[in-house]
Amino acid sequence: MREQSAGSGRLIDAHCHIDLFDNPAHVVAEAEAAGVYTIAVTNAPSVFRHTAALVKDCRYVRAAVGLHPELVHSHGRQVEKMPPLLQETRYVGEIGLDYTTIDQAVRRAQRDVLGKILTWCAEYKDKVLTLHSRRAAADTVEAVGANYPGSVILHWFSGSSGELERAVSYGMYFSVNLSMVGSQKGQALISRMPVDRVITETDGPFVKHGPQPAKPIHTQSVIEGLATLWHTSPDEASDTVFANFKRLLRGSSVGGR
Numbered sequence: 001m002r003e004q005s006a007g008s009g010r011l012i013d014a015h016c017h018i019d020l021f022d023n024p025a026h027v028v029a030e031a032e033a034a035g036v037y038t039i040a041v042t043n044a045p046s047v048f049r050h051t052a053a054l055v056k057d058c059r060y061v062r063a064a065v066g067l068h069p070e071l072v073h074s075h076g077r078q079v080e081k082m083p084p085l086l087q088e089t090r091y092v093g094e095i096g097l098d099y100t101t102i103d104q105a106v107r108r109a110q111r112d113v114l115g116k117i118l119t120w121c122a123e124y125k126d127k128v129l130t131l132h133s134r135r136a137a138a139d140t141v142e143a144v145g146a147n148y149p150g151s152v153i154l155h156w157f158s159g160s161s162g163e164l165e166r167a168v169s170y171g172m173y174f175s176v177n178l179s180m181v182g183s184q185k186g187q188a189l190i191s192r193m194p195v196d197r198v199i200t201e202t203d204g205p206f207v208k209h210g211p212q213p214a215k216p217i218h219t220q221s222v223i224e225g226l227a228t229l230w231h232t233s234p235d236e237a238s239d240t241v242f243a244n245f246k247r248l249l250r251g252s253s254v255g256g257r
Contacts, residue, residue: 012245013038013216014175015130015155015201019051031216032058038216041093043068045081064091069098069110079113093130097140125149137163146170151248175201181225199245
């Protein structure tokens with residue numbers, strides 16, 4: 001599969017854990033050179049400034065502050081560190097809910113943390129949120145609600161058709177990756193997503209591109225998968241995703257940095 005030419009500025013990686021790669025600085029430099037607009041999510045507030053320092057001189061890569069739901073049980077107190085960090089970035093993630101745990105106390109703690117973050121972000125009215133919703137799509141979508149004052153991306157969505165439709169009715173977007181375009185379930189979900197609500201992600205280094213962790217430059221392969229599903233050319237699919245991303249940013253009053 002083709003990789004994007006350097007400096008093109010047309011690819012989008014809306015969800016990448018750059019700080020978890022073996023050589024984060026190299027991944028950042030590669031994404032920047034290739035012009036891949038990248039949201040570098042973080043799993044806890046304590047690691048945000050490290051990622052922010054990695055991307056401080058970047059045109060295309062932005063750091064997001066987050067608290068992964070699977071870390072709430074061990075790092076939940078860090079949520080109180082988020083308010084001042086929200087002044088430093090308009091990108092927020094990875095946040096959300098994860099109901100792979102059956103512990104109801106942990107689930108309640110996740111909902112409490114997500115509620116706090118959503119309340120703080122709503123005050124700004126321009127945040128771009130990337131949310132995790134594994135086995136918790138209904139509660140995640142309802143936590144955000146229909147009138148949230150910002151842009152919301154459901155990362156690697158795996159919920160039901162009904163939950164997808166509710167998210168669409170609430171104005172949410174979906175970021176899809178190589179695992180999704182390469183699986184029957186993922187393809188079925190993508191086929192139900194409005195084309196104008198789909199953007200691309202890698203979720204690297206967790207998702208693989210062949211034998212190696214998926215990096216921002218590998219979003220071209222996601223584009224090619226979407227082109228096949230949408231019965232169009234890769235260039236047209238890329239244009240669609242890029243237009244979706246620009247619309248998402250305009251919708252939340254986001255301009256440049």
